Amino acid sequence: MEAERQFQEYGYNVFLxxxxxxxxxIPDTRDHRCAVKIYxxxxxxxxxVLIYLNEALSVIKRAVRSIIDKTPAHLLTEIILVxxxxxxxxxxxxxxxYIYLINKDKPGLIKKVRHKRQMGLAKARMSGWEAAKGQVVALLDAHIEVHKEWAEPLLARIKADRTIVLSPVFDKVRFDTLEIIKYYPSAHGFDWNLWCMYESFRPEWYKMNDPSEPGKSPSIMGILVADRQFLGEIGVLDEGITIYGGENVELALRVWLCGGSIEVVPCSKIAHIERAHKPYSPxxxxxxxxxxxxVAEIWLDEYKSNVNIAWNLPxxxxxxxxxxxxxxxxxxxxxxCKPFKWYLENVYPLLDRWKDIMGYGVLKNDLQEGYCVDQGPVPGSEPILYECHYYDSQHCYYNSNGEIYIGQIKSHTYNSNRCLVDPGSGSTPGLHxxxxxKEKGLSIYWDFTQGNAVRNRNTSRCFEIGQGQDSYYHLILQTCTGQKWTIQHVSKDF
Incomplete structure (x- = not known):
């Protein structure tokens, strides 16, 4: 069926x-205060600039049409298709x-830049920036539609301060029905894997009690609007970043550390198709x-080791x-530019420093090398011994105060890790x-050095493995018998 084939190719409902x-x-999803603002x-x-790779023609046409219809003609220098x-x-x-028809009516409005080979997102955005002539450049995906008065709030902000890099608020266009789902404004953050995520604004934004006001943001999702020359002065995008991912966090760090700032502007709204799958790489x-x-090597200074920990690399x-x-x-x-420590203290204090991680990765016992400590079923509160597969559920972390986290470590201070616990009675270890x-005073502190026992400081019992009546091995707590544990990677000798 043609509709299904197109969906597999594009990741959204082209047939529709x-x-x-x-x-x-499209519905006006802005806060009511936006409609009465005067610019x-x-x-x-x-x-x-609209970037695309194997996009459906009707989607590109709709993006172009919405920009022409909803941007004041005297402000729109050009639309560049990359x-x-x-x-x-x-x-x-x-x-x-299609371009010819529009340019016949509006000479030179639409330009096309075509790469001779696939160069990835960062380079495509660079190509668009290089071709642009307007004072402000908006680097957008091509699977978007702009809302009315999308440009004015952005341009007014940049007129007031050319060093601000901006993001509109994206509404989600469903990939199957192409309906628009309203999204509320939020800041853009990231974790130590440098994956992007939505996050709360700082408390001072909520105190204003006006959701139409711009809010500072630690990062940017990728769609961005900036003073064209300012972007050039600070180095546009890192062309050494290939295919997909990381270029937006790199830009965000550079903007904040090198004299600019980032804001999300709630009165500027763009509807963006959330694809079911991306075209760049499976x-x-x-x-x-x-x-x-x-990005870590260039910008993160002494914190670059955190990226290795997050991806479980040596x-x-x-x-x-x-x-x-x-x-x-x-x-x-x-x-x-300022040091990354300044960014952590002033821009993104919610990012956990991880400064006391000593060892990380899978935790193995010398008696059963093919088995690893695993967080077990979630929800649940008991770790298990399981065949090693090296995915998140088996990642463990030992820190300098003696806690052992099991399961993927959390990047932000507002989240809590899960700690290995000796409940004091019974032989089954807990995970809480x-x-x-800590508040309940449970026994969560362990003495451990690489290649040695894991002993609870409070109960003096050891975390070990033992054969159950079912003849399988299980994690147990017992009087120490000299079993040895090793953790996959060491970040500080211990």
């Missing part, structure tokens, strides 16, 4: 998209015909890891080529929220 009007009406008359001009080497036919002739974790290590000799970072490090010096376990 082709049947919707190009200039369809200055003489705003800077804007170039809108094609990162798409292979589908209708993005050649049929798209050129497994995005490989480029993500490489790019995260690259601190040295991980064998991943992050490319040449000389030029980006020189840029950092030239711009006299560390903050709650």
């Amino acid at each position: 998209s082709n049947r919707l009007p190009v200039n369809r009406t 200055p008359k003489d705003l800077p001009s804007i170039s809108v 094609d990162d080497y798409s292979l589908n036919e209708d993005l050649q002739m049929a798209l050129d015909e 497994d995005l974790s490989k480029p993500m890891i490489r790019n995260a290590l690259r 601190q040295k000799d991980h064998g991943i080529d992050i490319g040449d970072v000389t030029e980006r490090k020189q840029l950092r010096e030239k711009l006299k 929220d560390c903050k709650q376990a």
